[in-house]
Amino acid sequence: MVETDLAMSAAYSKRPMYRHIIVCPFCESGQPIPLDFDAIHRCQCGACYKVCGNEALENGVSDIAEELWSEDELDFIRSVPIDFCNVVVEKDFDRLLDLKQAVDSCGMERFCKFDRNLELNLIWVKRLF
Secondary structure, three states: OHHHHHHHHHHHHOOOOOOOOEEEEOOOOOEEEEOOOOOEEEEOOOOOOEEEEEHHHHHHHHHHHHHHHHHHHHHHHHHOOOEEEEEEEEHHHHHHHHHHHHHOOOOOOOOOOOOOOOOOOEEEEOOOO
């Protein structure tokens, strides 16, 4: 019976831990769910992502653009009508945060500077060249 208990406990320790991740829409690699909603996070493929509210989508894309390009490059990009990047907006990011919070034993708190009623989105931006 002791051997059975040891075998069972060993089997439990080898079970995968279920973690919620977000998936890059450009390379499909998994990324951790960002805890800092002001920070811009970077994927291994070069794409950047950020969490922001519905009303701040344009500002969020601008913040990421400032991370991806220098000021001179941004001036040029804004002056010509050519696409220089791909943008993906994932709606209902709050739903994923709620799932993660329900699973995490320590819990994840949203920063108090964000309105809890604000619907959050996840913005991805990647340079084309």
